[in-house]
């Protein structure tokens with residue numbers, strides 16, 4: 001495995017550090033999940049999300065997760081899933097690579113931990129359901145816990161088997177569980193699930209939908225009572241549950257879930273899923289954002305999900321799972337405590353810098369005229385900085401910049417434009433589609449060709465703010481634009 005996802009020098013580059021000021025925060029984008037500032041949370045909860053890249057937007061800039069694909073079986077059939085491909089609940093469709101035994105999973109985890117000090121979470125997210133064959137999941141967690149005690153353990157499930165296992169989950173000190181829940185109305189759920197396997201029999205139709213919903217809600221309540229942080233994932237399926245997800249949101253809010261993560265349906269006939277074969281479309285980025293805006297009042301929203309693979313490894317922005325080789329020597333060495341400690345020290349300093357930099361933003365903000373609202377796409381490989389090359393971007397972070405602050409809107413997946421040093425024209429066309437509606441792209445480097453093609457599509461791409469903190473880069477870019485407009489007006 002090539003070392004490492006966010007090298008310390010990338011986020012701690014002295015040249016990239018900017019002078020610090022202290023002032024009232026102006027940016028709304030560094031809170032947990034999305035809505036509520038993490039400082040408003042109880043200490044225990046803050047400790048649980050502080051290093052979890054999915055439960056904290058801010059932590060996702062600094063910490064990495066690793067999935068162990070020890071759960072191949074599933075006890076239900078969703079109409080958007082074909083298990084020749086990874087689970088769309090928690091992963092990007094693609095041919096499933098290795099399915100691991102608990103033994104192999106432990107070796108893989110230890111090999112990664114030895115080389116990746118930013119690893120803070122180990123999750124079991126498929127490729128099937130983590131609890132359909134709970135023994136493999138629990139054995140893996142139990143064997144890793146003593147060896148990697150400073151890592152959080154995380155599970156993802158459809159919820160059918162959940163009420164039977166909450167006690168074990170808590171006994172293993174698993175404090176983060178994701179339940180995928182797409183409907184609370186059986187008539188809607190019936191259109192999403194083909195069958196469930198429950199009580200030794202296969203059940204279809206409304207009865208299956210009723211049982212699944214009842215078990216999901218019961219499991220969520222039990223987890224909340226056991227002080228496990230519950231994230232609910234909902235797949236947004238236009239025409240089926242798009243107007244219903246507000247009711248799901250209200251119900252999970254009432255039951256005390258911590259986060260709601262609405263992900264777009266990924267539907268492609270090539271994946272061989274029921275929805276793919278029957279032409280069910282996924283939502284556009286605008287439809288997803290519109291729904292998220294409507295959900296604003298309840299439980300916090302996660303907007304930075306990358307729908308990663310069941311064997312993903314690394315920062316959410318960059319999956320290096322394919323290059324991981326379980327290596328007995330590294331596994332025997334185990335985690336490098338010193339490297340982990342120094343990484344955390346760097347992160348602590350970066351966090352302080354980001355906070356202090358809010359003063360810079362505050363100063364810039366006060367100089368901007370009101371009424372300028374812009375959509376920015378940022379290429380970042382981690383560290384909360386503009387530090388990814390345009391051509392290597394796998395997902396853009398989207399921010400809305402208004403004169404009263406910067407708001408994180410979500411992430412949009414992109415195919416890398418540049419592979420092995422060469423640009424791919426089709427990939428560039430797809431990139432331009434992904435960037436629909438975006439005014440400006442901020443990246444660490446960009447070639448003349450993509451810059452030209454994006455300009456023709458009405459999108460400015462610039463590397464003038466490379467390695468700056470994302471929010472400060474956006475503010476400075478806005479201020480520079482205003483200055484150049486004023487300058488042009490004066491010279492006219």
Ligand code: CLF
Pocket residue numbers: 053054065066067089090091121122123124125154155156176178231261304305306307308316
């Ligand atoms: Fe994995 Fe899921 Fe745990 Fe995160 S992923 S089991 S909560 S450690 Fe994260 Fe990936 Fe989105 Fe999942 S970005 S798909 S939400």
Ligand code: SF4
Pocket residue numbers: 074075076077078080081082083087088089126127128129157158
């Ligand atoms: Fe597929 Fe996950 Fe649904 Fe099971 S729960 S059918 S693995 S999407």
